Amino acid sequence: MKVVLRKIILVLICLMPFVGYAQEAAPAKDKAPATSRAQRKKAKQKWKENRKIERGQAKAVKEHHKHLQTKKTNRRMRKEKRKSEKLRTNKKEFFIVRWFKYGRN
Secondary structure, three states: OHHHHHHHHHHHHHHHHHHHHHOOOOOOOOOOOOOOHHHHHHHHHHHHHHHHHHHHHHHHHHHHHHHHOOHHHHHHHHHHHHHHHHHHHOOOOOHHHHHOOOOOO
């Protein structure tokens, strides 16, 4: 039994380097560098298009929501919005901002 166990352990130790190589991925040779200017420009353009689409969708949802409201509800919502804006303009800045503001006396 000890001899069989020793042989199994020996075989496992010999196969250990092959297990390490099995985890590595093959390098991609046709891949362009990630920092090229053209790729960054293309990615930025794609991001801008996606952002424009997302903003358009959000705006459409907001407009749809507005159209669902009754005239009375719209008036109440406008009144509340004006009231909240009026109250918010008179507030102080957050205390941490006030503490660390440049040129504080």
